[in-house]
Amino acid sequence: MTILHLRASNFYGGPERQLYHHARVMASTDYRVIIGSYSENGKRPELLDVAEVGDVDNVLLDVKSAYDLSAIGKMRNVLRGENVDLLCTHDYRSHLLGHFACALSKVKHVCFMRGSTKDDLKVRLYQWLDRLTLGFADHIVTVSEQQRRALRRFSDERISVAHNAVSIDELDEIEPVDLKSAFDLPPEALVVMAAGRFSLEKGQRFLIRAAAECIEQDRRLCFILFGDGPQLAELHRVVKNSAYGSRIILPGFDKRLLGFLKTADILVNPSLSEGLPNVVLEAMAVGTPVIATSVGGVPELIENERSGLLVNPGDAAALSQKIVDLAEDVPLRRQLADNGREVVRRRFSFAQQANTLTRIYEKVST
Secondary structure (H helix, E strand, O other), rough: OEEEEEEEOOOOOOOHHHHHHHHHOOOOOEEEEEEEEEEEOOOOOOOHHHHHOOOOOEEEEEEOOOOOOOOHHHHHHHHHOOOOOOEOOHHHHHHHHHHHHHHHHEEEEEEEEEEOOOOOHHHHHHHHHEEEEEEEEOOOEEOHHHHHHHHHOOOHHHHHEEEOOOHHHHHHOOOOHHHHHHOOOOOOOOEEEEEOOOHHOOHHHHHHHHHHHHHOOOEEEEEEEEOOOOOHHHHHEEEEEOOOHHHHHEOOOOOOOHHHHHOOEEEEOOOOOOOOOOHHHHHHHOOOOEEEEEOOOHHHHEEEEOEEEEEEOOOOHHHHHHHHHHHHHHHHHHHHHHHHHHHHHOOHHHHHHHHHHHHHHHHHHO
16 A cells, blocks of 8 residues: 655654654555655755655655645646555645545545644635545544544544654664753753744743743743744744843754753643644653643643643743742652653554554555
8 A cells, every 4th residue: 555645844843753754664564655745946845855865755746835736736646656545644735735636536535633823814714724625535633632522523433543653762862962051051050941833822922921930930940942933033022021031042943952852951832732742742752851731632641740740721820830840849850751751652652653544544445
């Protein structure tokens, strides 16, 4: 069976790592997994460069822009030329274009739901069309039970859950990168790290508010929020005008993220909505204690006060108190780190994910 996974992406982040590692795991099976993406204005996506280096089959759809409808015909040609049995799409743009390509080529279509953003009117329009497209998909895969419940208008037979995964062994091979040295922080600093797209649903505004309250109580605390996105410039101004701007750092996107994650004292995920956040999985896998908002699939990953700490979304005061309490409790940080790593090892490996997806492939193709 040949499966094409299609993702519109201009960088190699969490969802892209999921696709790449899944393809690598499936290479030892009877399934052929191809990764596809779009080249816009001649720029090849990083996802396909990584796939090429890793000897993973990949295809490039050369289009003029993110909304070039010629992608439908090009996608149909790839489906036919590669003898694809199943198209799996991983974003609202690919869901919509993939629907028409599959209809033209009579290929089964699976939509993966990984979370959503509301950046602007154009994106919201595409997401509205995306919700309509789901009604025509042969199957829907969510990354959490919470997402599956949110799609209750569809029958259970049409929806499956396949959690995100992580490779502890591969993460163990990544060299740590010292956050204090990289950002010229004092030796006594306690570094709280966050990473994610700077958009409204990711909740960085609440973390910045909580950070100021934390620093008032414990001057050792420093905050580094990695990521890029439409909210970054505005939140830069907020931090600059705060009393503790020198201790709240917004450096943008950095490819050394996983190395930094190994030297952070605490990882905070302040999202207002989520699927199953990769950065939380990765932090737990490398032994960094996590505080996260109780949204999406996070409670399926973290047992409160055992493998991490949970707070209500948007509650800056509660988040601040959790951070201060954990910063002062070294034994609890060690306990959460050890338990979190064990949870990931037992339940969120790529081998387990591959078994789940294999069952879905077989179910949809019959």
